[in-house]
Amino acid sequence: MILGAGNTVTPLIEQAKRRGLVTIVVSPDGDYKGLSLADHQIHCDFRDTETILKHARHYAIDGIACTGTDVVVPTIGRVIDELGLYGTGYESAVACSDKWLMKQALIRCGVMTARGVVCDLPDALGLAVETVGFPLMSKAVDSSGSQGVFRVDRPEELLDAWNASKQASSSGRVVLEEYLEGLEYGAQAIVEGNRVKTVFLHNDQLTPPPNHAPVGHSIPCTLSRDQQARSCMEIAAAIEALGICDTVSNVDLMLVGDTPYILEIAARMGATCLPETISIYGGFNAYDAVLALALGEPVLVTDICKGMPNASRMIESPQDGVVLQVRVPESVRSHPNLHRLSIYAKPGDTVRRFQVGPDRIGDVIVTGSSVVEAEQLAADLTSLVEVVFV
Secondary structure, eight states, X not given: OEEOOSTXXXXXXXXXXXXXXXXXXXXXXXXXXXXXXXXXXXXXXXXXXXXXXXXXXXXXXXXXXXXXXXXXXXXXXXXXXXXXXXXXXXXXXXXXXXXXXXXXHHHHTTOOOOOEEXXXXXXXXXXXXXXXXXXXXXXXXXXXXXXXXXXXXXXXXXXXXXXXXXXXXXXXXXXXXXXXXXEEEEEEEEEETTEEEEEEEEEEEEOOTTTOOEEXXXXXXXXXXXXXXXXXXXXXXXXXXXXXXXXEEEEEEEEETTEEEEEEEOSSXXXXXXXXXXXXXXXXXXXXXXXXXXXXXXXXXXOGGGOXXXXXXXXXXSSSEEEEEEEOOXXXXXXTTEEEEEEOOOTTOEEOOSOSGGGOOEEEEEEOSSHHHHHHHHHHHHHTOEEEEO
16 A cells, blocks of 8 residues: 655555556545556545545555655554554654654753744744744644745744744644854665664755755765764764654754754655655665565665766746646757656646755756766756746
8 A cells, every 4th residue: 555646655655566566546536647557546645544544444555655745654653553564653753743842852861953943823933932932943743745844044034934834733733943154964864673774865955044945955974984973873873762663764954063953854755856866876676665664674785885976956936837838948958967857747737946855846866986076967958848827
């Protein structure tokens, strides 16, 4: 059973089909590519746990998986617990999907993370600021894809940011946390059972404040060996603290001086080309790893120290509007270092000026002789793609 059928999840469904697995795809009804690939379709809200659990029992599923979104993780955890499947159970899944519960678990276990407080009412903002100070980050407790996350530098900006975070939260809850000044980067950790088998650290390219949304990723990571080793130790401690099992875990980190801090950690693999990025570098298929872990199978990964440098970059819309055409020059399509070009926006689609990951209208993945070369090429190629509006 796979939860989701959009652009992020379709490669997981495709890999399941290549494996010869029978796929039961759960998704709201709509124009989602992954639905057409499914052997069986279930149309319902991802939070409708009882309906999904009923179908999981009906089909006697052998595993359940997702990628790229947190909203489905608690439901998956419930199914795992009820049917005795491999993966992260409900209690841990809820903690991984709630930034406040996550922060509390990390702090209890001594994992390096930013100080913060939950702030559900505007009248409590003053007291929260006394605890956290400026600058700070305002975050929707239960959002993903950098939605509802804002940097706040001054008191007069706080209420608007808090309201925007609250609006992005399905529960209406907001966490205010200290702003960590440093280098933001990330990781995909392969967790077999409750043991971290391999960690792929990667560089992140971000939009400027106040959104801090990732627009690209690259690998190998440019941190020093010592910084990478300390990062891996902190990631392992965070995974143990939250009880994450049998999955590829997406981790956001900040290097402050030489100290790695865990910003957030998820019980699912990352989105925005991260599965492809680590697959190219690691010489394996990250989507297949997710399926293997969900079925209780071992994951085989080659020597990741000798991988191919590569970078991904999102294609952004410069404005809100209705798409007439997306023009991709032949020089982009035929570039020898282009690994993949994806255009998601179709003529007639309404798109938004890029602010967070789900706003992307496409992406490119390129390889290079070095990570710096790959990053520059990815930025150059995406800049050549033109969006024409009605």
